[in-house]
Amino acid sequence: MANLSYGGLHLTPPKILALGFIVLIIAGTVLLSLPISSANGRISWIDALFMATSATCVTGLAVIDTGTGLTTFGQIVLLVLFQFGGLGFVTMATLVTLVLNRRISLKERLLLQESMNQNSIQGIVLLIRRVLIYSLVIQLAGASVLALRFLKDMPAGKAIYYGIFHSISIFNNAGFDLFGDVHGPFSGLTRYAEDPVVNITAILLIFLGGIGFIVLSDVIDFRKRRRLTLHSKVVLWTSLILIAAGAALFFWLEIYHTLRPLHPGGKVMASFLQALTPRSGGVTTIDIYKLRESTQFLIILLMFIGAAPGSTGGGVKVTTFALLIAAVYSRIRGKEDVVLFRHRLSKENVYRAITMTLLSLLLVMTATMLLSITEKADFLAVMFEAVSAFGTSGLTMGLTTELTTIGKILIIILMFMGRTGPLTLAYALRPTKGKELYRHPEGHLMIG
Template sequence: MSVMMKKLTHTQMIVLGYLLIILCGTMLLMLPAASKDGQTTPFVDAMFTSTSAVCVTGLVIADTWQKWTMFGQVVILSIIQIGGLGFMTIGVFFAIVLRRKIGLWTRGTLQESVNILQIGGVVRLAKKIIIGTLIFEGTGAVILALRFQKDFGWVKGIYYGIFHSISAFCNAGFDLMGQEEAYSSFTGYYNDWTVNLVIMLLIIIGGIGFFVWNDISIHKWHAGRYCLHTKIVLTVTVVLIFGGAVLLYLFEKDNTLQGMDTSGKILCSLFGSVTARTAGFNTVDTGALTDSSKFLTVILMFIGGSPGSTAGGIKTTTFVVLLVYMKANLRNQMYCNVFGRRLDDGAVRKASTVLCTNLLLVLAAVLAIITIQAEPVIDAAFEVVSAIGTVGMSAGITRGLADASKIILIFLMYCGRVGSLTFALSLRGHKTEAPVKEPVERIIIG
């Protein structure tokens, strides 16, 4: 078995690993014990939920509290944790605990899984990821449990604290707030500073990436010593969060924010901006947003979080590289420079490939869904980008989709988690390009 695995490329191993976890989750969720009605959940619905959990998306075909038993909820929470951290990270951590030797192939696969620049120190990083996750999720769980026990009692309050802390940190978007009203998410806590701040901080910390964690832990508050990657991630994260919040406030102050006090409006705007970057929770009715807010949310979902994190999307670094490349071309500059450093050509090529791949998938999926069933284009685009960005926010049409449309979203969620580029690269195997250059001929562009 080990020999067969090592015949796979690193990308193939990642793609296959996530697929196996999804299938295991599907089988468990199909069991009558997982559903509150005691019936076997249809295969497509179970796979949709399992894929959404493993790919830390949060799109659901039924309210999590009302549909799934405690067993089903624990299954969902378990595969959220595996999907959020990455099965390779968890596997390597157990190998460290059991004092097993970690070979070069495993280290290479782990490097690809957590998306870092070099293989050196990848095992130490895996330990930091696990320890950091326990600290952040544990702290969040304690604070949320103390808050929720006032509403649900200690037993349920502790359970709710653990569930929502893990779901938020992994940017999964699954919630258990449907006890009063299905699909309500955190709308009942729209003006609760404790719940909002804890959930937002967990989402942001989980979404900035493990490499950034490591860089900050090494250089502490000496920002000048941070790697270029870290500087880009932190800068863009701040700009998108506060820029998105301001725009959402302007677009929604006479709509979903109407009637709220200033504190509630600020919290809802910030929460909406943060959660749109791949978390999937909501404190206002997402389906009731204005078209301007929906389109802004689509943009934020498409950009997503940062590489090597629990988040999805094309990633913040891809977004910045493309902007810098565009600026360099408009100014007729030879190189792409940012923060006093020059970007290498490989980063530009990869960023362009990621953008084009995701954009083509989004356009094809939207066209397919509106062909299969009559849905507004903006709502179909919202669900599609939410799926490929592993966000989980919904305009309210997911639970009414036909099986064919659900399968499309399943594929998009899967590509969003493993990376659309990683999925494409896994199909090419070990083939290498022949060292032959074709003759050059110019064409007209633009």
């Protein structure tokens, strides 16, 4: 991995990305702690840090209701943070460079390569241009549709503002909403559980934001190329299977419980939204704490899997999940190679997926154990909160507002590590080593 030199410091791209998020979080914390940001007196530094981290890491967990606890200034600070956090501060910095008609340097191209999970810098600037254009078009379309719908419930100016805020929030998988000002604190989208416009728009925005910009670009180019890359096929098929299976299971588990009051169409829409939103969306039309424990555990599994690489979402990623399933299937069949869509995958890919999953499991288990000590809550609620923070999902069973100071710090760390990725953070923190000049003798170990 290349070292980039800045002011005499030799930093790898993962270190620069991690530092960039830290700078955004610090700036957001300072702005949110100002009296102008709070509607009810000054926000404490720990709450400002929590909200800034949640917005920058596009999580959506909130210790302060966004609609009632923050002023318009504070809400716009959050909006800027989750726009930068969702698209990536490197991508947004590139936008400024392109607007100023400056040349993109090699250092900047290497950073873009790392931030977009690309294997080379070839065509990276063109990809970033497309990311910015697609994101702007999708968010404007979503804002227009939502604003027109909200016109039925509020004045025009407020409807437009709500449309813009929620479109950007949902597309970036941030999960923040302002409806506490309309329907009561932390009410979310529960009043729109049977509204087809809000549900379908939210589902599309979450899906498009969660499949990743590389896949989005690939799908748009399908007419010309008449084929999709292996990465796009795996992301799309795995995402669709998880959505369909998650919706079916949610419907089956909740049809005679939380879904009972809804009409048939509302039941279907709620099932699909609740199957999609755990994988980083953060908005919900059903009160999570009212769900069955089995449904809550299903959501935990979906939050842990997360969205696609190079997207606005978190989790271990759908490609990691698909690769692990394929590896298990290959081993059961007694095959040497791991194959997906008639493509053999390298052992490096398999090792990376295993490392990512084990690091993530270790992180979540450690955080859950610590939170179960610091917080007075059921174990399932504690685990739900930990996985939600790591997967940058933003869903909660009501524990977020009850967190102790230590609990808030633990969740802040989880949100940061979930957004940057445990593997990326490990690469950022590891010491630089040269190539090993020797290999140990091969050993044999009994497994199973």
